[in-house]
Amino acid sequence: MTEPQSLSGSNLEQLGVQRGLAEHLGITFSEASGTRVVAQMPVQPQVHQPFGILHGGASVVLAESVASTGAYLSVRDRGMLAVGLEINANHLRSVASGTVTATGTPIFQGRTTEVWSVEIADERGKLICVSRCTLAIIPRPEGAQPG
Template sequence: MRPVPTLEELNERGEGFLPGLIGLRFTHAEPGLLRSELTVRPELFAPNGFLHAASVIALADTTCGYGTRILLPEGASGFATIELKSNHLDTSRQGVVTCEARVVHAGRTTQVWDAEVRNEKGDVMALFRCTQAVLYPKG
């Protein structure tokens, strides 16, 4: 297992990439559990005036992905998403949405993560699951 980066390191990692572009911020990190948040703003809306599903997925997928990186086994060089699924139950038009991601399985060749995204009222907006393939150098 790799050392857990500081919140500052996690947040800096996303600068100049999609996590930084959408304004994702990590608020908690430990092996197997990460929390993040995103301030809702019009640029993240769909044309219907509600938070775009892709914005919610970006929050959940990034949070799970950073968790995957922390739990990579010795010798692994990275990971790639095999599958992701998201069920959207509610939405938001203001405030801060939060994400909590937990590892379900952390094996040598795959990891499975679950995440819940909640609006500022605490209502579950989305249930998310992803499966990651653990990658190793060819040789």
Template sequence: MTAEPRDAASTGAQNAALWKITLGELDEKMGVKIVEESVQRVVATMPVEGNRQSFGLLHGGASLAVGEAVGSWAAVIHASTLGKTAVGVDVSATHHRSAREGQIIITATPIYLGGTLTTHEVLITNDGGERLCTLRITNLLLDRPD
């Protein structure tokens, strides 16, 4: 299955303008910065400093929180092409290694872009390009409330 978005005109979407990412309170506290946003790719960065657990390593919960946010933003951008919004229904992650310093790069790419569900892979790497964590997130697409 291709990851190409549907044509908004053919779906009857009333408002096909792409949704623009707005950081939430947690995103701001974690130091998240948006680098790129489109249907095909969302990229953000986050500092390790301020997001470490008591042993000095990047907190796994911080990785999940930022990964879920970036994957959800990607789903909402796609949903906006259909005049819809998205809500998360499943997220899973595998931690491969950790980091003690620097920036992490969070990249969400679509696995499946449907009219009802989306699934994205979210890759978290360190600033040297090493894979730290891989997430998969599935979002349900819903009509926007009036």
């Protein structure tokens, strides 16, 4: 396996990664490599469910963004992509404002699959969600750019 690629800051553009939904939700990356990814998301009305707290779906988007970024960084030098196969999430407590931080680390990094664990915490360091994401490692289609 090749050495993982590292990234500091929120500039995923240097990796050629298009931001899409993550950018729409305000997700930024403070650390990213093939062995650890840390990202933040502001908890604002655009990510609330109808009762004014963080929507579980927004937490899942954050978790999959973290896992997918890490898995991609671990395989991109082999000309591969990482695509989500399955994700689960346990929502442990609610949060209505502030910023949440997701930290992802691999549980398993194989030739054709990776499994990542992602913990999402509030500003006090209290866990609000734990997630596990399984990703398929596939060849990058000719001419395709990650996104």
